[in-house]
Amino acid sequence: MFTIGDFAKLGGVSVRMLRHYDALGLLPPASVDPVSGYRLYRAEQLWRLNKLVALKGLGFTLQQVQAILDDQVPVAELRGMLRLRREELAAQVAADTARLAMVEARLRMIEKEGRMATHDITLKQVAPLRVAELTAVAAGYSPEHIGPTISPLYPELMRRLDKAGLSPLSGPAIAYYEPADDAVLVHAAMPVAADLVPGHDFAVVDLPAIHAATVIHRGPMDDVLYSLQALARWVEQNGYRMVGYHREVYLDYLPDNPENGVTELQIAVTPA
Numbered sequence: 001m002f003t004i005g006d007f008a009k010l011g012g013v014s015v016r017m018l019r020h021y022d023a024l025g026l027l028p029p030a031s032v033d034p035v036s037g038y039r040l041y042r043a044e045q046l047w048r049l050n051k052l053v054a055l056k057g058l059g060f061t062l063q064q065v066q067a068i069l070d071d072q073v074p075v076a077e078l079r080g081m082l083r084l085r086r087e088e089l090a091a092q093v094a095a096d097t098a099r100l101a102m103v104e105a106r107l108r109m110i111e112k113e114g115r116m117a118t119h120d121i122t123l124k125q126v127a128p129l130r131v132a133e134l135t136a137v138a139a140g141y142s143p144e145h146i147g148p149t150i151s152p153l154y155p156e157l158m159r160r161l162d163k164a165g166l167s168p169l170s171g172p173a174i175a176y177y178e179p180a181d182d183a184v185l186v187h188a189a190m191p192v193a194a195d196l197v198p199g200h201d202f203a204v205v206d207l208p209a210i211h212a213a214t215v216i217h218r219g220p221m222d223d224v225l226y227s228l229q230a231l232a233r234w235v236e237q238n239g240y241r242m243v244g245y246h247r248e249v250y251l252d253y254l255p256d257n258p259e260n261g262v263t264e265l266q267i268a269v270t271p272a
Contacts, residue, residue: 001030007041011049026052026066058085102144105222121215121234126247126266128209131174131189132161132202138184141177141245143222146186150175151255153188160202161190168192173253176207177245184245210268212247213240217265220258224248224265231267240269 008015021027022039027048029039048069055065060081067073073081134157138149154173161168168190178185194204213235217227228246235242252262 001040001042004029004039004041007045010043011046011053013049013053021049021052024062024066026062026069058082059088060085098144101222102142105143105225108223108226121213121231123211123213123269126210126212126214129171129174129191129207130194130196130204131207132157132166132168132192132194132200132204133187133189134160134202135188136186137180138186141184143224146177146184147221150186150188153186154190157188157190157202160200161192164200164202166192166194173250174207175248175250179245207247210243210247210266211270212266213269214264214266216251217263219261221248221261221263222258224263227265228267231265235267235269239272241272243268243270 002010004015004018008018011018018027018039022029027045030042030045031040032038033040051069052065055068056062060068064073064081068078134153136149136153138145140146158168169192171191174187174189174191176187176189178187189205189207192204196204196206213231215227215231215234217224231246232242247266247268249264249266250261251264252260254261
């Protein structure tokens with residue numbers, strides 16, 4: 001038999017937590033000394049403590065833990081509960097990873113503030129272009145929302161173009177954006193030579209010519225806001241006004257090596 005202090009050490013928990021589990025009926029001691037009132041535990045009770053701590057760590061409520069420990073939950077239901085919790089934890093990890101990437105991108109923006117040379121920004125006339133496109137709605141305009149929304153659209157667009165017997169032209173892929181209530185409508189486009197006829201499972205549209213301020217963004221799109229904000233500052237400082245959202249022209253799209261990607265950002269402008 002072990003005192004509550006020794007049992008707590010063996011189980012890697014605190015004495016206070018063992019007292020709490022006892023009060024809830026989750027893990028009562030094997031016996032209580034009638035004279036001293038000391039709680040005494042057996043080594044075989046460690047398996048129940050281990051299960052209790054593990055289930056609690058998975059996010060189950062103490063009521064659920066009690067039912068599982070007392071075999072009140074059928075095996076099939078328990079398996080389903082564990083699978084669901086695993087999926088929830090995986091989603092949480094993915095969300096936290098994306099949030100960390102966003103914070104790191106913002107920190108890089110702060111560190112590089114003011115270091116983009118204005119001679120890297122040019123004004124030019126962008127010719128009209130016919131494209132095939134797919135669209136989807138992103139929850140926001142930041143990279144952590146845009147990236148997961150737009151990435152699947154390009155391979156799906158290529159699949160549909162191939163099914164329709166169309167090949168994209170040799171020009172780079174393009175992305176552009178429109179407001180959609182509190183969200184953003186994302187357009188993933190490829191230049192094509194196709195008629196503006198209905199019946200396809202993708203859209204064929206003509207992008208209008210624009211007078212644009214442009215800059216070359218090098219590196220992953222996680223960092224695109226830095227280049228975009230530098231471009232916006234140039235637009236304001238040089239007496240222009242933005243017209244709508246920007247376009248992204250993927251001059252060198254490297255999904256497996258985004259650090260070496262090259263993207264031209266275009267903002268349609270008009271004199272302020």
